[in-house]
Amino acid sequence: MPFKPVILWTDALLFLLLSAAIGFWLHMRSRPHLLQPWRNLLQSRQAMGSLVFLAFFIAVGLVDSLHFRPRLSQPDATQESRYAVQTLSLLDVLVGPLRTQTEKTYSAPLATHLFAKETVELPGGGRLRTYPRLTYGGAHLANPRTDWLPDVLRLTAAGLGFGVILWNALALLVTGVLARRTGREFGQTWRAILHQREPVPWRTILISTAVIMLLLAPLAVLATRYHVLGTDKVGQDVFYLTLKSIRTGLLIATLATLVMLPLATALGIMAGYFGGWVDDAIQYIYTTLNSIPGVLLIAASVLMIQVYMATHPELFDTIEQRQDLRLLFLCLILGVTSWTGLCRLLRGEALKLREQEYVQAAHAFGVSHLRVISRHILPNVMHIIVIAVALDFSVLVLAEAVLSYVGVGVDPTMTSFGNMINAARLEMARDPMVWWSLASAFAFMLVMVLSANLFADALRDAFDPRITVASRAKA
Template sequence: MKPVLLWSDALIFLLVISLALFFWRLRRDPQTRERWADVFSSRLGMVAFTVIAAYILVALLDSLHFRRALENPESLATQEVFYDNKVSSVFDVLTGGMGDRFERTYSAPFALLSFEKENIKDASGRDIRDFPPLRHAGQHLAHPDERAADILAKSAKALFWGLLLCALVIAPQWLVLRGSPFPWAASWITQGVILSASVWMVSISHHYHILGTDQGGADVLYQSLKGVRTGVLLGTLATLVMLPIAVTLGVMAGYFKGWVDDVVQYLYTTLSSIPGILLIAASVLLFQVYIDLNPDFFAVGMEKADAKFIALCFILGVTSWSTLCRLIRAETLKISQLGYVQAAHAFGVSHSRILGRHVLPNVVHIILITFVLDFSALVLAEAVLSYIGVGVDPSMGSWGNMINGARSELSREPTIWWTLTGAFFFMFILVLAANLFSDLVRDAFDPRTSLRRADA
């Protein structure tokens, strides 16, 4: 196989390394470490963090891309190795080829027959119109009536192996962390549920389509899982693009005041007056034109889709910094009037040192709170943009693309509900965990919350 490194792959691994270094440096700051300890001291915080970590792990596994080597025909006498144009990932391998089992068209969850009638031949060779059997689901069954018993038997076996995997993963953690003051039991229970459900899904998907198939016959569960990487990356990268712009302009406006403040206010007021959806749509369409005019820049189709995805993250970040900039400007205006900052000015301390030692540390709580809050908002924004046709490329797994495709499916009779259900479930779990975690971060880092606790 041939490794493939996309821009988004490099960015997500750089992000994980940065987070690891951030938490490692926390050990040198007792005050910040104490605040993060407050976040993880509750069972809710441990559960929410474990869920978010599971999503990040799926995104990492889906970012290890490669192209498989093709077998050379016997008539071609050459030692050159040719590679498949399709880009796969380690996550695709771990799912046991879930994305390679295609049906003709729609099929319901755990169904054995197609959802739509087709012209088929009966046992006597006559043409009839009926529901044809699926190509992959239930082919091992001797009779359709055996389906319920077979699902129960295979589910029991899968859960046994899932519990065994849980024991192997959780037991070392228990040996190391059993004396910790943090409620690790809540995290271990969450890990057990996630691991058992993962083993069950991979095992059952070899024999059935758990969430059915879409119009093209692709497995809906597989598409929902592929959307995890897109959701995690989009929410994180767009937020990281937004933060430097908002922090720099907000601190400069609040600290230097005067004409600098006037320019920054003019910029974010002008940006806020432009309809965000129209601005994002126009920017995405302009970049799409650039991609179409320069096809030679991309070796495979996946690189083209990845370039559009990175551009979307950048555009979302550049167009969504005004709110945070206002908050940081207001906080900086307040901090710059405090006594210790005025004393630093009187002693001739440089502006850069005052900003680095007194201003930025006191706006960190706003940055952290905004980061975790905007993450979930940007995940939802991707679904809205894909719904209007300017989101992630259709070749990439995306909850927004699935919801967009479900528009016409919900108006059918009978309704095809499982495509929307799959996207909604996985997006809901991620957004809920991010929101719950953000509430805990806000309570721990917001000075006003700390003061209320002290008064109580």
């Protein structure tokens, strides 16, 4: 085999989560009342627009989660195959040269020369202090001073053209499929999309896709010749680092939720439903937990695991495994410290539902507590859980950035938004300023969190019982 698949802990959990989401979807498909709010969501322009952006990030994250170790080339085929120490992901393969083409140190976006002056040995024997040419960025230009601008413009135009072609193909595909499904003519369908007469806001979806494509395609084309977003201190491409950071952010957000959700759901419903001493006990736990500063608890636990990992280096085959374990542990800690909010919400809701007459009717039939909880309480608080998960997503992405910045986040060798910002921190004082690391981390994170927030907003509207009741009453 040319490679050996590696399944990191976080990969496994991420794909588990994905399959759970698919399972949830299959479960709902036959239940129209559960599907109704999602259908509302599907028709919301805000939701669909932000979902397109979110889908881009999720796709990058998923592609980056397929890990393997490539086989080392060996002269003798009879020997047992040996694999590289470094674990790569599918994303690394896709972006190819971005990963390997590293410069010496900082260079500005699209630059052809290094950012810092260096002493260069001249072929004639003398020495010169100058900005040396980059090894890869713009290396194809014979005379950067005159060729650079036309070349960049040419590549940008090519990228834009490529994006437009791609987008047109997509728009044709969507319209074609839609026309086939509804049995209308192609032109008619296209006009329906354009004038927003379709129930699903296809126009918004297509516009969002256009924005992404018109931004990404030139970036991608330029990235083949230049470091589009510059390079960092050790010469790594910032665009590549930003793409790699997406997975870290996504993982933190989703896996911490995975830890938090069962805790919050079980304890919250139990507290509200049973009341009495169960309620008291659970309330005391979360009140106590809430009064400890979260950062302190996280810092203490992370430092503990750091010491443990430093004293047991033999446990990890690769750097990636070590990074991964620390990431997992961070998710765990974040999950443990963040379940109280949702728990409190669910407790209140269960307290209310417990007095509902259908729950009383179930008691009158002698239905067991477990069944009452699973059939009557849980389905009726599901909307709160969905909304809370969506809202927590962006909070956790930001939490990772803050924690890594403070130094108690993910492993310092792991690429993450927080680490990028932390590394760029000192260079902000430099003159001229090294701004691109921070700016690109900031921009990507902003778009990701903003689209998650907008999506969560639309989700809350779609699930808000008052809004759905009102629209039902109107109908």
